Amino acid sequence: MQLLKIGNEVHTKNTEVVNDDKVKLSSAGGIAVMADSSPSLTVDNDGRSGWLHTKAGGAEKFNLYIYGNIGSSHQFTLGDLKTVYMCCSVDVWDNSASVPFINIYTKPTGSGDSEAWYHSRITYSINMSNQKIIAGEHINLWCKNRPELRNENRYLELENKSTNGDGLDSEELLYVVLGSDSASVAGTKILVSEGGYNLNDEIKRNIKLIV
Numbered sequence: 720m721q722l723l724k725i726g727n728e729v730h731t732k733n734t735e736v737v738n739d740d741k742v743k744l745s746s747a748g749g750i751a752v753m754a755d756s757s758p759s760l761t762v763d764n765d766g767r768s769g770w771l772h773t774k775a776g777g778a779e780k781f782n783l784y785i786y787g788n789i790g791s792s793h794q795f796t797l798g799d800l801k802t803v804y805m806c807c808s809v810d811v812w813d814n815s816a817s818v819p820f821i822n823i824y825t826k827p828t829g830s831g832d833s834e835a836w837y838h839s840r841i842t843y844s845i846n847m848s849n850q851k852i853i854a855g856e857h858i859n860l861w862c863k864n865r866p867e868l869r870n871e872n873r874y875l876e877l878e879n880k881s882t883n884g885d886g887l888d889s890e891e892l893l894y895v896v897l898g899s900d901s902a903s904v905a906g907t908k909i910l911v912s913e914g915g916y917n918l919n920d921e922i923k924r925n926i927k928l929i930v
Contacts, residue, residue, distance in 0.1 A: 741927045
């Protein structure tokens with residue numbers, strides 16, 4: 720799946736270089752990033768930056784594919800992935816299922832694959848025993864290593880890690896996905912404004928979701 724074009728804006732902070740990309744909600748790239756989300760994300764009613772997920776009911780959820788391995792000359796591995804993050808707002812809080820999470824998938828090998836289309840899935844989710852969610856607050860959710868982002872949002876680590884499969888550092892990356900929980904209640908609302916990742920300190924991408 721070809722997801723995004725490489726951006727051309729370069730910013731620095733604390734001597735780090737980050738490539739700023741943009742993907743538009745209604746573009747072909749936006750449709751690819753949203754992929755199997757249900758319902759499709761929308762413009763925010765209050766004009767905030769980002770894409771809004773509003774759950775009507777059932778098993779609806781969003782999946783935002785911010786990294787895909789197709790169309791690249793080099794295949795990065797799970798061990799190369801230093802951090803993944805998203806900037807978001809949980810507008811309606813009910814329980815931990817209201818908070819989005821991060822899924823990392825590795826390529827199937829044909830031997831010991833967890834599913835036909837991936838070898839391992841690693842999920843990072845929130846631990847509500849030591850975190851606080853304020854409805855409507857913009858926050859930075861992250862896993863693995865804390866990023867340094869160009870905003871004043873509060874940082875919340877996605878501490879809970881679950882692995883379906885081997886989850887070895889040598890496995891080649893397939894997808895990095897920002898997702899919401901299909902078990903969340905009807906009326907769940909989450910605004911996602913940007914997300915990003917660091918691959919082996921060589922590639923640092925920040926992807927803004929624009930309308």
